Amino acid sequence: MELTSSGLKDFFKEVVEMIEKEKDYLCELDRKLGDGDHGVTMSIGWQAVNNKLNNELADIEDCGKVSITVGKTFLNAVGSSVGPLYATGFMRGAKIAKNKTVLNERDLTEYWVAFAKGVKERGQAEVGDKTMVDTLEPFANTLEVSINNSQEFEAAFSDAVKAAEKGMNSTKDIISKKGRSSRLGDRSIGVQDPGATSAYFILSKFLHFIKSNSAKTV
Amino acid sequence: MELTSSGLKDFFKEVVEMIEKEKDYLCELDRKLGDGDHGVTMSIGWQAVNNKLNNELADIEDCGKVSITVGKTFLNAVGSSVGPLYATGFMRGAKIAKNKTVLNERDLTEYWVAFAKGVKERGQAEVGDKTMVDTLEPFANTLEVSINNSQEFEAAFSDAVKAAEKGMNSTKDIISKKGRSSRLGDRSIGVQDPGATSAYFILSKFLHFIKSNSAKTV
Amino acid sequence: MKKLVNNPVNVVEEMVEGYVRAHPDYIKQLQSNDRALVNARETKENKVGILIGGGSGHEPGFLGYVGEGMADGVAVGNIFASPSPDPILEVTKAIDKGAGVVYLYGNYAGDVMNFGMAAEMADLEEDIKVGMALATDDVASAPKEEKDKRRGIAGEFFIYKAAGAAADFGYDLEEVVRIAKKANQNTRSMGVGTSPCYLPQTGEPSFEIGDNEMEIGLGHHGEPGIEKGPLETADKIADRLVNDILADIEITKGEEVAVLVNGLGSTPKMDLYIVYRRVEQILSERGIKIYRSYVGDYITSLEMGGCSVTLMKLDKELTDTIDHPVNCPMFVQK
């Protein structure tokens, strides 16, 4: 499979919609661990992205340009913790997608691995710190391994999303070590990390997208 | 009957107790018409009076001195609207009681009439303005008339308290013209005036006191 | 109701004690009466003394406004209750420097009686000349024809500012009273309440209000206003308040005003500036110039929710008083 720039933009639009739906749930998780705004922040950021997609980006065909604009727009609209984290992810992805109007399976693998590594580097968090890295690192590791084993992108991405889900779930049972919730100590146990959750939602949205939009993915 | 200075002080102590009991009710009335503090104000004032009664006034036998101290103490402790009003009442009463260790029926009549007139003069309110004057003026008028007719103080005072009660009840149905509640217009209808109520309580407490303490009233 | 207090009966005493200890360079308590506070630096000889006062629970009103450029002393009442004549008289004696003392307070039955009694005593017993100016800025509290029945709310701040400056300029008692009264004549306020405050001693709400309601024109002790209405947006509220004010006092294109958007206690500054934004738009549309703006908690009602808007129409004389620097514990203007 391949993903055109318009496919990439459609995916981002589906993220926009998904975030609106999950907004309250993400806020609820953050209320228990942080300052209760993760859903609001994601919504502000993705609404800004939506605006760009419908305007400046409407005719842009360079997947790199699309991805870097998504990252920067998200960052400028939200700041906060997740702004630099997700923005760095999309900007690292953009390096892979630079000057490409179509992303092939290899590009997409590299894109998402770079995305995950970018977030980790920006936040300096490790697996087990109860952050989105708990979702993203196992996801990226599995994606690389599965691709090397099976060569089939959709199946490999599906494995990776399963690993992401496991990672996300694991945040329930650990004590937070990064971000606002790290001050909670034991009181953070039992609640799933909001960032780990939103990261999982984005990845699983991508899986769903490539499965159901084979028409758009060349 | 006659009232000794220690009888007068006992009466004031019963007012102290009564106010503690009625405090919440008086606040509730004031919440509907004013700023909700009438019971609190009365309590602060009468607690200060109580303190004087148990200390400085413990050995004072001059009913005038007792009454003026009650008025001044009440005023200094509360300020507010009812401070000057009730204080003026007790200070005018004190003029009648000056240098007397015992108050006879004539003194008592004059005392309470001066009390009512003092309040009215201080507040410049008329009957029908929805204030304590609605209680006090009919009370004083009836007391004077009944005394002149029957000569029997307790019966006359009983008539007067009935008139006071009627006056108090009348405040329910009128629009307020004085004090905070005067800004309410029509919205003041239906609620009994807190000051009219506390004034009635004091007068009816005095009636009850002279009825049940004939031992102390010489 | 959750308060950070000890015994609710002692809130005023303990607040005053904390206040005096927090700002010993600014304020001192008179030995004669612990509800009588005066500027820690002596009032200048021959300056007219400015005395303010009223109930507690309106902080920074009123004790927060004692200092250079504003009041010389304050008489502190119980919660939402006028001080008694005693502390008023003690402050009067302490701050009179031969030029007399001006009492500034809001038009409430209790304050009128207590300040009136104190003024009589100052005259008769102490031979001190006393002048008075009452704040009657709340347009919601009585019709236009009966301005002298109106209560004073946040506009008192401008009256303190005007009189405080006039006294500092060295004007005599009559002049200070004239300027204070002019400030009052030129000042109009109106407020909305969204949530009540709770009297410390009763724990009861000062008024009842539905989840989606606001009280239009409420008084700052929780006295009900003109009407209850559905909770509106900040813009609609600002429209209502400013329009009611401008229907009451003529301010024409090109004239200047000072603006105060006052929080009642628990309304965030964020909300106040959002209200201010619309106030400024309306005045701009009408060509009314804003000379200076004050946005914040100037005269509050414990933790009440809501705000008021105040406009003071300026002429040269009042503008000078607005510009005059102030140095009080709770309000400083350079």
Place this chain on the structure above:
Amino acid sequence: MKKLVNNPVNVVEEMVEGYVRAHPDYIKQLQSNDRALVNARETKENKVGILIGGGSGHEPGFLGYVGEGMADGVAVGNIFASPSPDPILEVTKAIDKGAGVVYLYGNYAGDVMNFGMAAEMADLEEDIKVGMALATDDVASAPKEEKDKRRGIAGEFFIYKAAGAAADFGYDLEEVVRIAKKANQNTRSMGVGTSPCYLPQTGEPSFEIGDNEMEIGLGHHGEPGIEKGPLETADKIADRLVNDILADIEITKGEEVAVLVNGLGSTPKMDLYIVYRRVEQILSERGIKIYRSYVGDYITSLEMGGCSVTLMKLDKELTDTIDHPVNCPMFVQK
């Protein structure tokens, strides 16, 4: 939750607009980014620029502290969210007068990343030297051994004050950073929360708390604290806060401190002064001298209930910064 707002999505934009219009002599918005505000009067040539910032909802923090003697500019974030690098960079460019810019902010993951990215961009793209000092004053947020993990709360005010004065004294970038860091090293805060605030967009409480509970050591975004406990008297709360602070930093008999009793939003000044009263008693008992006290809403969390106590241990250098006059829209000191 009742707010005086229009569309909740626009609260920050509308607040900033109102703020800039209310105080045009003090503050202006940069054309390049409407979340970038700077002092209306140009920063002096060769003065180190002071840049503050953080999420909105903490007013007067942070935009209220731009002015003479404090910050030269502020980057304004969304509610309780760090500003992005863009407005930080724009302010940096506007206030750099050749001597570099110092960033002052609280130790939050988001702020660390965004200010960090902006600093890199200022260095690489604009060739502007940037120094940083983070507030880590909240003793409740991490053990003593890990002070650099602690978050910044109301103590940021003292850090602004110290750095703002140092820059005004003409010190260079390294000196300003040194003094800001020393201020932070000498500053400890701890707070209690009694009622939550409500995010405008969600309408949800920032934390849950029972009718008779308080949250000890909560953060000023509603982050839970050390423990929930029964609501205590003001004296007991002050005891807890001051004792935890004094267990964390040694302040011996005869040493001097600056004190800040900070309200979180809806706590009346009355309550704050009652808390202050006890703070003063404890310090007096220990022979610690209070050099100057600040009591009021300095860094808030919308309409959150509760307060914090901050002590800054003083030496000659820090005392001079405390004395330095300030003239900001929301804070003036003569």
